[in-house]
Amino acid sequence: MDHPGYARRLTLLDAALIVVGGIIGGGIFLNPGIVAQRTESGLVLLGLWVAAGLLTLVGCLCYAELGARRPEAGGSYVYLREAFGRLAGFLFGWTMLLVIYSGSSAAVATIFGSYATSVFGLSPRLVKPLAVGAMCFVTGINLFGIRLGAQVQNVFAILKLAAITVLVVTGLAFAGAGTTQALAPSTIPPSGNLAGALLPVLFAFSGFSYLNNLAGEVRDPQRTLPRALVVGMLVVIGAYVLTNYAYLAVLGHAGLAASQAPAADVMSRVFGDAGAKIIAIGIAISTLGFCNITLVAGARVLQVMGEDGLFFSSVARLHPRYRTPNVALVMLAGWAMVLVLAANYGQLLDFAAFGDWAAYAVTIATLFWYRRKAGDRPSFVTPAYPLLPLVFLATVIAVVVAYAWSKPMSAAVVCLVVLAGLPVYAVWRRLFSKVAR
Structure with a gap:
């Protein structure tokens, strides 16, 4: 190995805020309206957010055990490689x-561009350039160390x-009397069903796995990582x-x-246009934080793949001073x-949403192998094993199937990307078998 390895510099506070930043992006500011359209009352809506949160907490507990077992960079890629073989790890990294x-980072960066143009009264044509600029900003920061x-x-x-x-x-x-109506039934009939309402809720909770990709940079990871999750x-x-x-209390x-x-x-x-601009700035900041952690976490996966000979050798290198995978990050x-x-x-x-939750299900399946x-x-160790992991798997599989049913073209594109990885893996192994471990 021609580099000194990652530096363990992330504290418990750093790690916990990475979890928060990896989950809270733009979903909580946009998705509740969609959920309300598909539910019959505020009580049902809140129940879905609580249920999805508890389900995701189960996923965090499973990832906590996986991280404690393998406290190194790479996260899901490492678990899949060890449990199901190098092909499974490669297909995850490829997708x-x-x-x-x-896709997640690009989508949320687009939200940043939309809100930035809105706050400053800029042309909508600047949404994409601003999104690209935001990604350049967060990438540049992370070139200089974790x-x-x-x-x-x-x-x-x-x-x-x-x-x-x-x-x-x-x-x-400031809701006033509206708080008494927050949980009351709606006057409009719900569209869709509970499964359809659960989809945007779960997608707002995605991103909890990013910390595991950075486990190689967490201090005392066997203790810190589970606590932070x-x-x-x-x-x-x-x-x-x-x-x-709060949404229900004010808007009903x-x-x-x-x-x-x-x-x-x-x-x-409550505050007029000034209030709308204040929250728009808050949403823009939220999206920047999400893009930041998504790119940083993904770069660690590519770096470990390169080290394993399953990707370009250049991405395996860490900067000699900052000990960051700068080539992988830029790529x-x-x-x-x-x-x-x-x-x-x-x-x-x-x-991104379909691929993300499908990856969670496959990754947590590795817990049974371990x-x-x-x-x-x-x-x-995950409490109530194997009940909790099985509940998580069954629910996520049902959600992924429901999502594929509702968005068949999107699901088909992701599946085609995964399948395209099979010949790429075969060619890669043939051409670079001498450097692969």
Whole structure:
């Protein structure tokens, strides 16, 4: 190995805020209106957000055990490679690069561009250039070490939590009589069903796995990583449930269902245009933080793949001073910028969301292999095993199938990307078998 390895510089606070930043992007500011359209009352809507949060907490517990077993860079790629073989690991990394992480980052960067143009009164034609500029900004920061990147990420996470706090306090303090109607049935019939309503909720909770990709840079990872996953997830659940209650208190269930931008509607109802601009700035900051952690986490996967001989050897190198995978980071960010320019927000979100949750299901399936084959007991084990992992798997598989049914073209594109990885893997192994381990 011609590099000194990653530096373990991330503290418990850093790690917990990475979890928060990896989950809270733009979904909580946009998706509640969609959920309201598909539910019959505020009580059902809040119940879905609580249920999805608890389900995702189960996923965090499973990832906590996986991270405690393999506290190294690479996350899901490492678990899949060990449990199901190098092909499975490669297909995850291949899809992550082309669709999942790149698509997620590109989609959320597009949200940044949309809100930035809105706040400053710029031309809508600048949405994509601003999105590309935002990605250049977060990429540049992380070229100079995980410590600097973590500090910036902490600022982003704290600011987005501050924006949510302002939104919640505003909603609850100024809702008045609306709070008594928050949980009342709607006057409009729901469209779709509970499965359709659960989809946008679960997608707002995705991103909890990013910390595992950075496990090689976490201090005392066997203890820190499980704690950070649980603490970060509990913070997100609390923030999401309170935010949705604030929406319902101010707008009511029917008003939330009719809203295209519930956060802006709440703030503008109380503070006028100034309030809408304040929350727009908060949303823009939130999206920057999400893009930051997505690119950083994905770069670690590519770096480990390169080290294994399953990707270009250049991406395996760490910067000699900053000990960061700069080539991998620039490559992932560059492809995400291409997606920003080539696709619209809806397409990017559909591709990334389907691939993301399918990857969660496959990754947590590796936990059963580790329990059967590894023979060791890590510092953290998933409680109520195998019941909780099985509940998570069954629910996520049902969600993925429902999503494929509702968005067949998007699901087909992701499946084709995965299948395209098979011949690429075969060619790669043939050409670079001498350098592969």
